[in-house]
Each structure stands twice: as structure tokens, then as C-alpha cells.
Amino acid sequence: MNELIRLTLIIGLASAIGGCATTKSASAPAPKEVSTKYTKRLKVASTNDATFKRQCPTEREVKAGTTWQDVVAMANACVKASNWLQVENLGNHLAKTEILGPWGVYYLSLAALERKEFTRSLWMVEAALKKAPSIGLFYYQRGRVLWAMNEVDAAVAAFEESLRLDSKNTEAHFFVGQIYLKDLDFKRAAEHLEVAVKEDRKNPVALDGLSYCYSKLGKFEEAVELLETAMGVLPRRLDLRMRQALILEV
Numbered sequence: 001m002n003e004l005i006r007l008t009l010i011i012g013l014a015s016a017i018g019g020c021a022t023t024k025s026a027s028a029p030a031p032k033e034v035s036t037k038y039t040k041r042l043k044v045a046s047t048n049d050a051t052f053k054r055q056c057p058t059e060r061e062v063k064a065g066t067t068w069q070d071v072v073a074m075a076n077a078c079v080k081a082s083n084w085l086q087v088e089n090l091g092n093h094l095a096k097t098e099i100l101g102p103w104g105v106y107y108l109s110l111a112a113l114e115r116k117e118f119t120r121s122l123w124m125v126e127a128a129l130k131k132a133p134s135i136g137l138f139y140y141q142r143g144r145v146l147w148a149m150n151e152v153d154a155a156v157a158a159f160e161e162s163l164r165l166d167s168k169n170t171e172a173h174f175f176v177g178q179i180y181l182k183d184l185d186f187k188r189a190a191e192h193l194e195v196a197v198k199e200d201r202k203n204p205v206a207l208d209g210l211s212y213c214y215s216k217l218g219k220f221e222e223a224v225e226l227l228e229t230a231m232g233v234l235p236r237r238l239d240l241r242m243r244q245a246l247i248l249e250v
Contacts, residue, residue, distance in 0.1 A: 056086055060089055075087055102135070106138060109128065140169060174195075190213040204233045208226075210226055227244040
């Protein structure tokens with residue numbers, strides 16, 4: 001469950017949004033215009049990012065005059081805090097006040113997934129994709145839902161599309177790397193896990209997985225180095241020490 005929670009933490013930081021007016025026109029904008037309006041200058045970032053400073057609000061009511069960008073920032077903070085009730089509350093607010101925007105249904109998808117309401121979660125994220133079809137983050141969420149539903153092939157396809165649209169989605173690389181590792185595709189797993197390790201040298205799962213890939217690919221020195229780093233994070237993991245000893249023996 002901790003890994004699943006960690007994987008929900010990749011979100012579009014509202015602090016990266018600027019100059020996006022929320023004035024609604026009389027006629028509905030074209031899909032491309034909607035996508036630009038509600039996602040312009042958004043970037044994917046982990047909640048470990050130093051710019052992630054918002055607090056999850058305790059009040060259920062959103063104050064009058066609060067911009068949708070600020071509501072997104074608050075929802076992000078609630079995701080980080082695993083406060084899924086408030087994530088759903090803010091998602092509902094966005095879905096009602098910014099009907100054309102994709103973020104309300106996106107947060108509702110996150111909350112539904114945590115409750116294991118997979119059909120609802122999938123419907124919500126697909127609604128987000130209809131509003132903003134070029135955002136890799138939404139394909140990533142779709143992949144997570146499909147994975148939870150044991151739709152493995154469709155999930156992998158969604159993850160790959162997510163990375164095609166946004167190659168900097170570190171958590172997506174981490175997830176896909178673990179999938180390929182499970183399939184014993186060590187070369188492709190290593191390609192994705194390398195991105196995850198570069199971003200976070202304290203992620204023991206990524207370090208362990210990448211070291212295993214390297215050992216299978218004959219990169220023994222790199223494997224030993226990664227295991228030493230992993231043991232620095234988890235010094236009580238005897239299996240890591242044993243695997244390091246086996247590699248050194250080889």
C-alpha cells in the first residue's frame with residue numbers, strides 16, 4: 001500500500017501555472033483550447049520537490065474568490081497527505097466550478113482508486129483525457145487503474161503513452177521499470193529504473209531493482225555500487241548483503 005500511495009504523488013503543480021484566466025466564454029471552447037487553458041505551463045513533479053509547500057486545508061468549504069489554480073494546489077497537498085476525503089471534496093468543487101477543466105475529474109479518479117472503486121475511477125480519468133488528451137499524467141493514472149483491475153496489457157500501453165507524452169514522469173518510469181523487471185526484461189527495466197534512481201537515490205526499491213538488472217546484464221561493478229547505496233538506506237536488509245556477496249564472488 002505504501003508503494004501505491006507513493007505512486008499517487010506525481011501531480012501537476014499548481015505553483016507552475018501562470019497567466020491562465022478562468023473567464024468562461026459564451027460558447028464552449030474547442031478541446032485544444034480547453035486543454036491549453038487548464039494545463040498551460042503545468043509540469044509533472046514529485047511531491048518531494050522543494051516547491052511543493054501547500055498545506056491540505058481542514059475546511060470543507062472553499063473560500064469565495066479562490067482560483068482553480070489554488071484549489072489544484074490544495075488538492076495536490078491533500079494527495080501528499082493521503083487525505084482522500086478532502087481530495088474528493090476538492091475534486092467535486094473543481095468539477096462543479098470549472099466544468100470544462102480536467103482537474104476535478106482527475107482528483108475524483110484518484111480518490112475513487114484509493115477506495116478500490118475501479119470502474120468509477122476509470123470513468124473519471126477517461127473524462128479527464130477527453131478534456132485534455134495530451135497530458136501524460138492522465139494516461140499514467142489510467143494505467144494505474146487498469147493495473148489495479150488486472151488489465152495488464154492495457155495498463156502497460158497507458159504507461160507507455162504517458163511516457164511518450166511526458167518522458168520526465170519519474171514515477172511512471174519507476175512503475176514501468178518494475179513491470180518489465182517482473183517480466184524478466186532486464187534491459188528495458190534498467191532503462192526505466194535508471195531514470196527513477198537518477199531522480200531519487202534514496203528509493204531502495206528502485207536501487208534494488210536496478211542493481212538486479214545490472215547483475216543480469218553483466219554490469220557487476222554498477223550492481224555492487226547500487227547495492228551499497230541501497231544498504232545505506234536500509235542497513236538491516238540482509239538479502240541485499242547476500243546478493244552483493246554473490247555478485248562479488250562472480
